[in-house]
Amino acid sequence: MEGEPPVYEKEPQFDDPLMYQLYQQVEHTLGIRASPEALVHLKNHLNQSPNLVPQNKASPGSSGDREKYGHIFSSPEALFDLARLLTVHETYFFREQVHFSVLLRELLPGFSALGRPLRICSAATSIGCEAYSIAMVLDYYKQISGLSPFSWEIDAFDIDQDVIETANKGYYRANVFREDGNQWKFLLDRYVSVAEGTYRVDPRLRDHIHFYLHNIMEGLPAQSYDLIFFRNVSIYFSVESRIKVMNILADALIPDGYLMVGISETAGMEHPLLVNCFKAEAFYFQKKATAAENSQQLQPQRIPRIVPKSEDADAKPWKKGLIIEPLHIAELIADDKEARLITEKTLALLAAVPWAIPNPAGTSEREGYGPALDEPGNIINNSEGKRKRSTPEDMVAGLVCMGNELITSLIVLINQGDCFKADPLLVFIEQYDSSAYTHFLRGEYFYLKTKAQDAESSYKMAIRQDKTFWPAFYRLASLAAPGNQIRYVYKIDQALKSIAQGKERGYEVFIGGFSPDYYQRALEKQRNKGLGDHHEHRQERL
Numbered sequence: 001m002e003g004e005p006p007v008y009e010k011e012p013q014f015d016d017p018l019m020y021q022l023y024q025q026v027e028h029t030l031g032i033r034a035s036p037e038a039l040v041h042l043k044n045h046l047n048q049s050p051n052l053v054p055q056n057k058a059s060p061g062s063s064g065d066r067e068k069y070g071h072i073f074s075s076p077e078a079l080f081d082l083a084r085l086l087t088v089h090e091t092y093f094f095r096e097q098v099h100f101s102v103l104l105r106e107l108l109p110g111f112s113a114l115g116r117p118l119r120i121c122s123a124a125t126s127i128g129c130e131a132y133s134i135a136m137v138l139d140y141y142k143q144i145s146g147l148s149p150f151s152w153e154i155d156a157f158d159i160d161q162d163v164i165e166t167a168n169k170g171y172y173r174a175n176v177f178r179e180d181g182n183q184w185k186f187l188l189d190r191y192v193s194v195a196e197g198t199y200r201v202d203p204r205l206r207d208h209i210h211f212y213l214h215n216i217m218e219g220l221p222a223q224s225y226d227l228i229f230f231r232n233v234s235i236y237f238s239v240e241s242r243i244k245v246m247n248i249l250a251d252a253l254i255p256d257g258y259l260m261v262g263i264s265e266t267a268g269m270e271h272p273l274l275v276n277c278f279k280a281e282a283f284y285f286q287k288k289a290t291a292a293e294n295s296q297q298l299q300p301q302r303i304p305r306i307v308p309k310s311e312d313a314d315a316k317p318w319k320k321g322l323i324i325e326p327l328h329i330a331e332l333i334a335d336d337k338e339a340r341l342i343t344e345k346t347l348a349l350l351a352a353v354p355w356a357i358p359n360p361a362g363t364s365e366r367e368g369y370g371p372a373l374d375e376p377g378n379i380i381n382n383s384e385g386k387r388k389r390s391t392p393e394d395m396v397a398g399l400v401c402m403g404n405e406l407i408t409s410l411i412v413l414i415n416q417g418d419c420f421k422a423d424p425l426l427v428f429i430e431q432y433d434s435s436a437y438t439h440f441l442r443g444e445y446f447y448l449k450t451k452a453q454d455a456e457s458s459y460k461m462a463i464r465q466d467k468t469f470w471p472a473f474y475r476l477a478s479l480a481a482p483g484n485q486i487r488y489v490y491k492i493d494q495a496l497k498s499i500a501q502g503k504e505r506g507y508e509v510f511i512g513g514f515s516p517d518y519y520q521r522a523l524e525k526q527r528n529k530g531l532g533d534h535h536e537h538r539q540e541r542l
Contacts, residue, residue, distance in 0.1 A: 091126040093188060094133045094181030096231065098282040099260050101183075103134070103227070106279045107258060108141045111226060118152035121225045121252065123216055124159075124233040128167025128209075129176050131156035134229065135205040136187045155221065157214035167211045170201040216245055220252040228253060232262035246271045255289035263464045281461075322403035322433040326506035332408045333509060343409040349399055350425060400432050407437060411510065414444050422448075436466035440510055443475060452479055468502035470495060471511040474519050477526070492527040496520060 094100055111118050118138070122131040131154050142150045158164055166172075174197070177188065191202040216233075228249055234242050249259055250271045259274060261284070274285040333339045399406065406429055413422040426445055429438055443458030456479055462472035473495035480491045503516045511519070 091129045092176040092178045092181060093129045093192075094184040095130065095178070096263050097181050097183045098263075099229070099231070099284070100133060100137050102260075102279055102282050102284060104137050104141060107227065108138070108145075112141070112145065112147050112150050114226070115149075118150075118227070119225045120152060120154045121220065121228045121230075122154060122156040123220070123228060123230040123249075125156040125163075125167060125211070126158055126160075127163045127172070127176070128156060128170070128211060129172075130229055130231070131167065131209050131211070132170070132191075132201050132205055133181075133184070135208055136184070136191045138208075139205065140187055140190070152208055154209040155225075156209055156211050157216075159213070159215050161213055164211050164213055168206075170203065170206055172199045172201070173197070174199065216248065217241070219248050224254040225252050225257060226254060227258045227260070229260045231260060232265065234261070234265050246274075250274055250287060253287040255287055257287045259285040259287070261285070322400065322406065322429065322435075324403045324407055324433065324435065324437050326437075326509050328404045329408050329411070330506050330509040330513070332404065333411060333513065339408055339412050342405050343412045346399075346402065346405055346409040347421060347425070350428060399428070403433070407441070410441055414441065414448060415512075417448060419445065419449055434465070436462040436469040436472065437510065439465060440469065440472050440475075443472065444510075447475065455479070466502075468498055468505065469507060470498035470502045470516065470519070471507055473498040474511065474523065477523060489527055492523050496523050496527070499523075 120134060120138075122128075122134060125131050134154060135152075138152050141147075156167065158167075176199075181188070191205060193200050193202075216230075230245075230249055234245065237245065250273045253259060258277075263282075271285075273288050275288055277284050277286050332342060406425065410422060410425050410429065413425065422445055426438075426442060430442070439458050439462035443455045443462065446452075446455035446458060456476060459472040459475050459479075462469055463476075473491075477491045477495040480488045499516050499520050508514060508516055508519070
């Protein structure tokens with residue numbers, strides 16, 4: 001079960017009591033917090049399916065109507081069927097391919113030394129592309145490493161019986177092979193054969209995989225896993241359901257085991273027994289071995305349950321990362337003289353700070369946002385209003401609180417073409433922020449240095465963080481090669497769609513300051529030219 005719909009944290013309001021009852025039951029049983037639009041679709045489906053819902057003449061919302069739907073509420077099988085109407089089963093081989101790089105290069109050398117079969121889980125596997133992709137990497141590693149005793153088992157489940165049947169058969173169409181997985185084409189060529197437009201996965205891989213129908217909300221099997229893939233699924237869940245699932249996943253991992261979640265989900269997934277790892281440009285989680293042992297002694301359930309976190313009154317907001325507000329940045333940059341002064345002050349502060357300090361901890365605060373800096377090396381004492389010499393930690397903390405000013409300064413330097421000053425500022429920002437804004441500005445830095453491939457990689461990282469961040473789509477469209485007209489026009493269409501979604505968010509400040517309409521017109525002009533060139537090329541061939 002995969003896809004990228006919006007996350008609905010607030011409970012929607014329903015005029016129809018029956019729909020509210022169905023909404024609650026779906027969330028309780030499947031963990032899915034359905035959007036109002038999805039429930040309208042579900043209601044229409046129920047009304048048009050007499051075989052699913054016995055018809056009677058009871059008025060909507062009456063006890064008779066509730067009895068009519070009673071067997072759906074009490075039947076997990078029926079709810080599983082309904083779940084497919086509330087989720088999107090978009091998946092493909094080697095989706096978010098960086099995770100498979102981590103598996104091959106970072107994890108498998110350690111796993112192979114265990115001297116026992118490797119146990120892996122592909123949770124919410126959909127039609128099985130993820131499970132087969134994992135199996136291809138494992139089998140390939142076994143062959144290149146010469147580890148004949150190396151073996152593995154993969155449990156792969158989903159709540160939809162139809163997709164499990166597809167996974168068991170191992171036959172696919174061309175739409176499950178995307179650009180995102182091109183890095184692994186050499187494995188697809190090795191393990192996938194094609195005949196008459198149908199692609200078949202090597203059946204030998206199937207011998208290592210157990211596909212079955214299961215609901216993650218009911219927990220995972222008793223056996224522990226070395227690695228769990230649970231990607232692009234929690235986006236459907238409410239906060240409460242997400243917490244429950246994180247407990248389940250942590251409980252199912254062995255000490256030092258690993259958890260892979262979707263690239264866009266990393267920030268919203270946390271657990272006291274899971275530590276964040278970063279290698280090969282990917283975030284993932286590892287279970288703490290010592291904490292797991294201690295929790296066995298302290299609690300009979302082995303894994304401490306977690307609850308929604310309340311805001312810590314003593315927490316310092318600057319520790320949570322940069323505050324970046326595009327509309328505020330636009331105001332700062334609108335005054336060219338003021339923007340230059342901000343840039344000069346920011347660079348002076350940066351020059352006075354040993355900025356490579358990881359995890360700074362300021363000791364003085366200004367309204368809870370860290371120390372107040374007025375000149376390099378000076379800090380304002382809140383209680384007396386006096387200046388005192390600040391520590392390096394104070395100074396770093398003060399800079400971290402200047403999110404808008406930092407980004408303003410970086411944009412000014414990039415617009416000036418000053419790579420020498422932009423690079424250390426960008427490195428500092430990257431220590432405290434991994435949002436689409438920072439990835440995009442790293443791309444702009446590479447773009448300025450005419451490193452097109454590196455720039456393109458950074459723009460793609462920005463897109464993974466925010467699908468509405470249209471400046472990154474615009475740059476990718478600009479970098480696209482017009483030789484492949486179909487791909488060229490496709491990228492332009494993606495950029496146009498992104499502009500339509502993010503028009504009102506002030507993102508234009510990152511890419512020159514012209515209105516989104518300006519970039520939209522430029523893209524439409526490129527698109528028309530691309531289509532015209534494609535038509536002329538076809539006419540010449542004919």
